[in-house]
Amino acid sequence: MTGKVTFYDAKKGYGYIAGEDGRNYLIEERNLNTMTHTLPKGYMVSFAPARNSRGYAAEDVTIC
Numbered sequence: 001m002t003g004k005v006t007f008y009d010a011k012k013g014y015g016y017i018a019g020e021d022g023r024n025y026l027i028e029e030r031n032l033n034t035m036t037h038t039l040p041k042g043y044m045v046s047f048a049p050a051r052n053s054r055g056y057a058a059e060d061v062t063i064c
Contacts, residue, residue, distance in 0.1 A: 001047060001049050002045065002064060005041055008027060008039040014029065023049075024056065025056045026057045027039065027057075027058045031057075033060055043063055044064040045063055047059060047060060048060045
């Protein structure tokens, strides 16, 4: 799935993606597959959607 980064705080290690399905997905730093550990707002990413006890999450996040 693809989506757009709506928020990411590198110091806190998390952020959110607006998925193409209209849902918001939590990004955790450990799920980033990039050399850099920052995702500027507006970047397009691809990810594997998942569901956990707190809601929707993004796994295997890569920059498009």
